Every structure is written in structure tokens, then in C-alpha cells.
Amino acid sequence: MLLLSFATAFAQQNQPVEMADALRGSGKIYVVVCTIVIVFIGLAIYLFSIDRRLKKIEKNN
């Protein structure tokens, strides 16, 4: 009985760790990647525009 439980314990260790590779493979993860990239590009453009406006104000001062 004890041996059997050890055997199952070792069997569990040998199992590969489950990753979401299938999800990425099926193509859906690219949607998320695109969303994140769009959000970040949007924020970056916003930051650039703040920078530009600030430059104008600095010139007037």
C-alpha cells in the first residue's frame, strides 16, 4: 500500500507541467497580445502629445 502511494507520487512528478501552449497555438493569444500592444501604443502616443504640448508652453514662457 505504501509502495503504491510512492509510485503514484513519482508518477505525478514525471508528468509534464501544464502550460497554455495549446491556447497560444490555436491563435487566440495573439488577440490578447494585440490588445495589450494597442493599449500601450495609445498610452505612448498620449505621452508624446503631452510632451509636445509641454514643449510649446515652455517656448512661450
Place this chain on the structure above:
Amino acid sequence: MKFIYQTWWKVITVIVIIYTLIAGLLLGVPAMPILHETIRNTYFHVPMWMAMFTVFTISVYYSIKYLQTGEEKYDLIAVESANTGIFFFVIGLVTGMLWARYTWGAFWSNDPKQNSAAIAFLLYCAYSVLRNSIDEEQKRAKISAIYNIFAFPIMIVLIMVLPRMTDSLHPGNGGNPAFGKLDLDNRMRIVLYPAFIAWSFMGVWIASVRYRIRLIENKKNQIN
């Protein structure tokens, strides 16, 4: 100081961060139990702290420079860098809590890393409170600069040193070698290190914009 008015490094920063967003989500990562895909949090959570360290270091540097020269603009750089650092601090704490919910089981498990990060956060909140409670400008600048110089090493010890000396659950801390030399393979390095640098420059960019606004506000106040 001229470079904060230039654009080229901001463009590079944005491009590198976009690279880490794409590569960080799509490139292969080591398969590890419990962590699973949350190992990718390393690319996004840890750079927040790196950005925070960078701007806090700049803040201390200019606090020292202020005490040396007494020029007001150094004080303004110090305070705006610290403010930006507090922002990244909050983002780092919140992303860490979210990750902890799904790997440690609770948003807040009173882990040494979490607790000392919270204390360090209060330390910088106290900087902000101290600063805003003094009306006289030179006194305010001087006292907050001295406080900042003391707060910085204590923050480093609280976040980087103390959790490593006890049994923290956080990767890389006491008896928990995850993300050490063994686990962090080259696939992760090519994303993680650019992310550190790029997010640090992002912090510098935001701090510099805040400083430039503060400079104009300051000028307006002097005329009145």
C-alpha cells in the same frame, strides 16, 4: 540634463517596451509547477520595481546635489522623481498582490516581502506628507532632501535585504531559489533585461515631464 527635452530615447523606450510585450507573451518560458504561465509576470511586474529604483536613485542624487548647491531646480527634480517612484511602487504592489492571489492563495499573506514593501511605501508617503506640511520653501527643500537621503537606503534594505534573510515566499528570497541562476534561462533574459532598462527610461520620461510642468508652475508662482 539636455536629453530630457529630446525625443529619440523616448521612441527607443517605447519600441523596446512593445518588443517586451510581444516577446514576453509569445516566447517560450520554462515550465514550472504552481507558476505555470504566471512566470511571464516577471517581464511586467519586476520592471515596475526597477523603474521605481531608478527614479528613487535619481531623486536621492538630486537631493544630495540640492544640499550641496542650494539650487531650487534640483529640489524640484528630486520631488518629481520621488512622486513618479511612488506611482511605480503602487503598480508594483498591486501586480504583485494579483499574482500572489493565484500562486500563494491570497492577495496579502503577510509575507516578509509584502510587509516590508508596504513599510517602504509608507516611508515614501511620509516623505510626501512631510514635504507638503512645510510652507517655507527653502526649509521644505532642505528637510525633505535630508529625509529622502535617509529613506532611500532604508527602502533598499526593506525591499531587497530583509526579505532575503527570512523565509519569504517571494521568488528569489530565503530558501526559495525561483528565478535564480538555475531557473532564469536565456529565453527569459532576452526579454527581462530589455524590459528592466526600457521601463526605467519610461520612469525617467514620466518624471522629466512632471519636472518640466513643475518648473513652469514654479516660475508662475514666483511672478505672483
